Amino acid sequence: MIEKKSFDIGYGNVEKINIGKKKDLVFIGGPCAIENRDHALKMAELIYKICNKIGIKFIYKSCYDKDCRSSNKSFRGVGLDKGLEILSDVRKSFNIPVVSDFSDPSWAASTAEVCDLIQIPAYLCRQTSILEAAAKTNKPILLKKGQFMSPWNMKNSVNKLENFGNSKVILTERGTFFGYNMLVNDMKSLPIMAETGYPTCYDATHSVQLPTSAGNISGGEREFIPFLVRSSIAIGIDALFMEVHDDPKNALSDPNTVLNIKYLDPILRQAKALFETKLKLDNEFGDFKVE
Template sequence: MDTTREVVIGPGFRIGGGAPLALIAGPCAIESQQHALEMAAALKEVTAAAGVPFIYKSSYDKANRTSVDSYRGLGLSAGLSVLQRVRQDIGVPVLSDVHEVEQVMAGAEVLDVLQIPAFLCRQTDLLLAAGRTGKPVNVKKGQFLAPWDMQHVARKIDTTANPGVMLTERGASFGYNNLVADMRSLAIMRSFGYPVVFDATHSVQLPGGAGSASSGQREFVPVLTRAAVGVGIDALFLEVHADPDRAPSDGPNMLKLADLPALLSQVVAIDAIVRQAA
């Protein structure tokens, strides 16, 4: 029996508590309104065919960049306006990062899920502000944290009486310019009772690996994805782009849109076996 909490994303959409495996996906950063609408529509079509509930993810501001010259997105106001159009026109829930307490209320007016970036996962005021909105909050585990330390992070949000906490594994620092995904962390964090998400694309990132930008090993995204679903998770997080090599942010670790249908087919099959055995 699944003992994780059930997080309500919207009407008929749940993550955890035995709900179907969900997908959080989209380009790393918002590039334009037209691009966001096209990507959201394409992802909705692919996930609907696979029978996988879908949340559109794209960042209005990528504040944690390697270089001051790195692309960050459209900014808070313009970016949230784009995500609102995606939500209305495409009819899918939307998720984006909030980096400062001052961004939280504006984000909560548009976003179905507020996401706390990994580097900010211990920022108490940010966690509490996000929790007090009542919106679901997805917290990415810091690359510097042990999985058991995330129970303290989650409990900060619990103090706001917000039941919608999700925890995401996105790899741990392993030497310089490298991350490693420890599959044990998924089981450890899930044992706390919170739905767990696996971020396969950031787990293959090589932070600062390209000198003035991060690099990545896109070819390992399917490998880690299959492994994580085999462990048992509640949702997948995949940054997806039609042409990652031309993307302004995180291209080397993003999955190609054309490769998503086959991967989802594998994931659905693996997830069914895991749930049957549980």
């Protein structure tokens, strides 16, 4: 049998968060892009307080370079140096782990110097040079499933990471292309990706994206976020991922999919309640399988 893997996220003084043992629900979230230092710290504080109140482990996510924007006129980011400086401030201010993605292999090492978790963007999830660079940081990796990838094909990307010496991987579902400018959510991908033994994560905000549906920017149907959160947790995940903003309309990246922070508290409280119910069911029914 393929053994279940679990590992800790967090180095230095930040709170170490275990993933894989399914004791606690882990929330990975923040604004899609780092907009500026004040905003990053403000968002971190708001989310941190909500998670703390509910009792959910929190990893702050925000990116310094959005290389995958539909238009080159869109905000790309504050850049590597400034972005990592801000993420480092967030880390130190709240003693929480942080995650950011990178889209150029040469950025991996510096990203890993600051970040506790390294994200591989969905569009780049099978790029060997990116996977190699991420693996060699020895940091845990949040691997997004490409919208064009089948869940079983993600096993190839996992294999690459393992062959480059990294076996701390979280596999993340974020919607699958259905024709043009449309994603569908095949929840079967979560148990399929879990066959690898690695923890799984569900990205509820990118899953409602309508990629580049508005011509030069992506649309989204965020009214479905709560439904998808509930179903993913009922299926069984280790972490929930959502991009959160205090002013989605004016968000500099993904304005049509980010969740307004005013909804974060009820969504996370439901998520936690469902997660705990799921644990009880697992204890009662064990590894229940239908053949």
